[in-house]
Amino acid sequence: MTRVHDLTRRLQKDNGSKIVLLVSDGLGGLPLEAGGKTELESANTPNLDALASVGETGGSIPVLPGITPGSGPGHLGLFGYDPLEYDIGRGVLEALGIDFELGSNDVAIRGNFCTIDSDGNITDRRAGRIASEIGERLCEILDAIEIPGVEVFVRPVKEYRLVIVFRGEGLGGRVNDTDPQTTGVPPLEPVGADEPSQKTAEICKEFLEQARGLLADESPANLLTMRGIAMLPEIPRFQEVYGLNPGAIAVYPMYRGLARLVQMDVLDAGATLESQMDRLEATWNDYDFFFIHFKYTDSTGEDGDFDGKVARIEQLDAAVPRITALGPDVMIVTGDHSTPAKMKSHSWHPVPTLITSDRARTDASTAFGEDQCRTGSLGQFEAQHLMLLALAHAGRLEKYGA
């Protein structure tokens, strides 16, 4: 149990205030050259700058200094869950990423179609990166597999990637990967680390044996390996730990899945930011906490597209007035991690963060950017403490102790 939730359970109170958490994925960046501006600093962001001017700014450390998170731990941290305590397996994330509704009896597995030779040795761990349509057809074939005592679901992800879910009583998630991470050898045998997981391992073996038969005449994908075998972590409900009724407005399945993991209501919206804003306005009276996720600052960063990321930040900025017009008591703008275009990847650098409320200790910031956040009122803080700050600014926490 984290200290954060010990406190919020004990101190929470409902004063009817509303909080908006706007997450711009991979928001933080780096200048292309020392002394230059980051993506956020280069962008023309009059609306975010206005918020920074009246609010508190700082830097959010996603996990620990130097630790670069994936999307899972990045978001869990922002939701106030210790990302080192709640470890989300790769299979679970992959299932969340295709909008598969996992339950507590489900074991989720990431599969990779691969190629084996007549001796059973792997010759290509990704089966020549087969087209998505082929992957979809093969998943349909495998979805017909039946194993006594469990339900089996096989779903395509993209190209050679798929998700397998076993649903049944008494399964465990501590099973090794069967992918040997090299070629010229056969897949590894699945072995469970405890009794429930050994039950899962036996089901994996049965599945793989049937798959071997069903795919025997296929080429190049004539088998699959299994990775990241995992079950949903036991994770407390967002509403229970904070006393907030949360709605999530996210377009990409992965982030909808992460919101569902902490039992937020996931609200449907079209694929555009405008559609997300429509949904926010339409549901404003139904929730007192909104998580809004904007993906494209991360994807442009991953592509190394500095200017593209600047443009996406400006697009986000333009949507801000529709949020502030609703009059949230607390508005937070941050990211789950940095994704500097210079690095073409997630990074550990603290994420620019702003909080506005009537209780803000306004700092010297006049614009929203890494350089000004460096010396803001919030200082540098662990992301898992952000929800404490959100609740405090919303007047939703009692005093601790007398």
Place this chain on the structure above:
Amino acid sequence: MTRVHDLTRRLQKDNGSKIVLLVSDGLGGLPLEAGGKTELESANTPNLDALASVGETGGSIPVLPGITPGSGPGHLGLFGYDPLEYDIGRGVLEALGIDFELGSNDVAIRGNFCTIDSDGNITDRRAGRIASEIGERLCEILDAIEIPGVEVFVRPVKEYRLVIVFRGEGLGGRVNDTDPQTTGVPPLEPVGADEPSQKTAEICKEFLEQARGLLADESPANLLTMRGIAMLPEIPRFQEVYGLNPGAIAVYPMYRGLARLVQMDVLDAGATLESQMDRLEATWNDYDFFFIHFKYTDSTGEDGDFDGKVARIEQLDAAVPRITALGPDVMIVTGDHSTPAKMKSHSWHPVPTLITSDRARTDASTAFGEDQCRTGSLGQFEAQHLMLLALAHAGRLEKYGA
């Protein structure tokens, strides 16, 4: 097991990059008068200033805010080991400080020669601070002591201080000090807190009884007390936890011993900084992590010699170009703690720290000093997280979670 090493074991990768950790002992300081400059700020340091200008700066908190560390915890923190988890006994540190190679079966003890009267009561806990030559002669006498089942080593340190090591199977390190911390009373009886330690206590008693006979005719040092009885802590290997092949270039035995504690290769060098730089250049291709230790910023601070510390900092600065010329991927300059000349002692104040790399988020710093580090990109961080930052900047950590 610390969280830091859970993460680094799981996420480490080897990309061939090189890291230099330059530790200027006791680097941090204080102005002599409010509003004045610290030692580091007073020094003319063009090379360090250039690094601060292109890198990230901040303040390293050795243990926790307000906690002043000794050399042991100060360095363990910098090496990424939680200094509150890995407690190094005084006897062990004293043995490391005289270059004694301790093994895992050794119990190390700090001894103080003392004076007792005819009733066996202590009249001087330091035996009149006898000259080192006398201490050396007495240690030779005691080194002849034989105790069945263990090897006995007695080595002089300085003046009235000595080190005793018992080497044998099944010994423990949880034995009280025999120094009663006052005069007019006899030394305390050694008592073990568990069975192996009780075995050690019996050996201590036998040793002290023989010593009483051998020193009976000596004056003023006619007995010794025992303090800081301890064994080496079980501490994971630096190379194992980080995937780095480390070389240590330190002149003083204590720091060589601390490096040996985490199983760095300890490289011989002459007593000057120039000789240390020669060694660095000569071994540059043999290691991917170098710990370089510079002692004199601490010793001048301990002496209360503000100007002397300034001069030592300038000496260090002049050596920096020989390091940067080698082209390390990551260069870190920091200290194990502050030693303000004003206080003539170690202190808890955050230690000025800089990191340079291609992945640095350059901040506004134009010079290396306490005042500018206060608002640098690194913020204030616990020293035990420095290795995470080092690995991150070196591109040696995989992403955490998907």
